[in-house]
């Protein structure tokens with residue numbers, strides 16, 4: 001075990017875990033931030049997507065030792081009141097089905113729109129392709145990303 | 154067509170009481186058979202969930218809380234079922250708050266999210282409940298005013314009388330709670346529905362988009378340990394011995410022990426438990442035959458060619474029809490095992506102590522599972538409580554309580570609260586799969602008519618059940634026979650979204666296209682002609698309606714621009730009836746870089762009244778895409794009992810860029826609603842295969858399509 005300092009959602013945390021522990025499990029089991037989900041553990045599904053210095057990353061494949069001194073944002077931290085334009089679009093379009101993948105989808109979408117505020121539909125589909133939704137809410141995800149982008153105009 | 158029995162004794166399924174803190178609580182049981190031993194409750198915190206399986210709380214500010222009785226797996230019943238109550242209660246949906254109810258053991262009826270039946274079963278009783286509550290509130294207001302209740306009207310939770318006086322529900326709840334439960338209440342005419350038929354968002358959407366803990370995997374308890382379980386790597390193996398020295402030496406590992414043929418690793422975090430499991434050295438031995446996909450293929454083909462069939466339905470004389478036929482068409486269709494791959498892997502919490510057995514997690518069959526656990530642990534069922542959480546997908550997998558039983562067994566040994574979590578690898582390797590199935594279909598053609606139809610099913614472990622052998626084209630062809638045979642494997646199998654019909658529809662609806670080609674007739678006309686033969690049938694086993702199937706077919710032809718699309722678009726058609734719903738689908742395929750790509754699917758359904766069109770469209774879209782995704786890519790093979798796919802890098806699920814647009818149309822009528830979670834799935838794969846045939850000239854008869862022919866997908 002080793003001691004680490006982490007910056008998550010603008011709060012700083014001291015924790016003691018083994019240095020190979022993926023951030024996903026640090027968030028879930030140690031910091032009780034349960035919005036970030038486990039789906040595959042090997043970087044394939046995107047359920048665990050968080051932002052590392054604003055970049056979308058797969059927290060299941062990111063050991064804690066590699067992220068100290070970086071700032072982490074999780075689904076709990078992208079807005080105070082659940083009113084990020086992406087969240088609002090998700091709600092309006094009623095995207096979720098079972099809902100399990102949606103935190104990861106939203107984290108991928110918010111990071112993508114930061115980079116590309118006015119994407120076309122191919123760009124959206126490209127960006128969201130790496131996130132699995134087992135309930136196949138894909139068409140609504142595409143719509144919601146496009147909708148959220150209109151807030152950028 | 155059969156009609157459901159309706160005799161609901163409201164006295165036995167509904168009780169009301171004033172709430173200590175103000176307001177009124179109405180406890181109801183979903184179904185009439187509930188035992189009438191219910192005592193009125195006085196305080197919501199003291200309400201005994203053994204007495205009711207649903208509650209409505211009306212606060213003195215008029216706010217309504219509905220405790221939904223059904224578990225949510227993503228089919229939207231947690232939203233749509235309360236809508237039924239709110240409709241008849243005549244309150245504004247904005248004033249309704251929905252909460253997931255707990256398990257009701259005693260008067261349990263159908264607290265199972267499976268089979269697309271929730272709405273169908275709740276339609277009448279839930280509306281009765283709402284209407285009864287409303288009548289009591291109106292009666293209370295009428296008594297206060299000294300007028301006849303018949304002269305009062307209600308809008309959005311406000312009662313008015315002829316003089317124009319008004320009372321909100323909140324103002325009369327205390328009086329209403331003291332009144333007798335009225336016996337005869339009138340349900341609304343569907344024309345007057347205000348909530349039913351409106352787009353209503355998922356009631357949990359705010360929690361989901363903000364990452365609130367809703368799911369089983371999110372459940373935590375002070376002092377809880379995380380359990381990772383090593384199970385036999387191959388179906389047919391048993392545990393001989395294991396060495397846990399290395400695993401136990403890891404910091405954070407609390408305990409390692411054997412239970413049955415499995416080994417549990419208990420640790421202070423999920424990660425430590427998962428990692429330490431990898432340090433176990435176990436020796437396994439062959440207990441029963443280690444089976445491979447090759448063996449299954451041979452076994453199923455032998456079954457199809459053999460004579461060990463059981464006949465499920467037999468009309469006329471198929472032998473005679475085939476002997477006298479001008480020509481015969483025969484085809485075989487094949488499908489593999491499929492894992493469910495719910496995105497939330499199987500998991501469960503258990504805390505077994507001398508006093509009680511506490512279980513929390515995502516399960517579709519809470520009562521059955523609680524009973525099994527009571528038996529396993531030799532405990533009185535009264536000691537067992539089971540709380541359902543939201544589920545990250547179900548698809549049939551969470552009907553089986555294996556993971557909950559594991560959790561209970563482990564906690565029982567450890568005497569600590571624990572959570573079992575399957576890794577994705579565990580989830581895929583320790584599944585209860587859709588069984589591999591093959592169909593052989595032959596048709597006899599004489600004088601340009603289909604005179605005989607013979608369907609043979611060879612399946613692993615179990616065959617089609619219920620009325621499936623009586624679905625279309627049963628009743629449409631004079632000489633008709635359905636035969637089934639199966640092979641008992643040690644690989645565990647079970648329900649997978651739209652069991653049996655998920656592949657049967659592919660086989661039959663592909664076959665009809667081939668049949669039309671052989672007969673040189675129009676593909677859709679062939680189906681419509683056959684349906685004419687079913688009209689007016691007195692056969693009780695036929696539950697599909699030829700008229701309703703005909704209507705969805707015609708509507709799909711129109712909505713999809715069938716036959717009128719540009720020359721680069723190739724269309725495929727399929728129509729099917731299952732889960733009490735009639736569906737027709739058209740897939741549009743174009744060739745991109747020499748490969749067929751599905752661009753759009755038009756789906757027309759007759760599922761009766763659509764309670765929540767927004768949720769319903771989501772369900773249908775998901776079903777269509779699930780059907781296409783699994784038909785295209787889904788494949789679980791076995792070698793010596795070991796599943797060959799382990800995670801999403803070698804098990805392909807449909808993703809965004811492979812997703813066609815899905816256009817959903819509902820037939821408008823005033824018939825009681827039927828299921829929606831499943832019926833859109835079965836015809837989708839056939840519509841796509843038929844479109845691929847149109848685009849490439851190649852007929853796919855085997856799933857997954859991606860492996861069907863190098864000529865198609867390279």
Ligand code: FES
Nearest residue numbers: 039040043046060
């Ligand atoms: S859990 Fe990290 S990508 Fe799947």
Ligand code: FES
Nearest residue numbers: 099101133134135
């Ligand atoms: S909503 Fe169920 S996995 Fe995406």
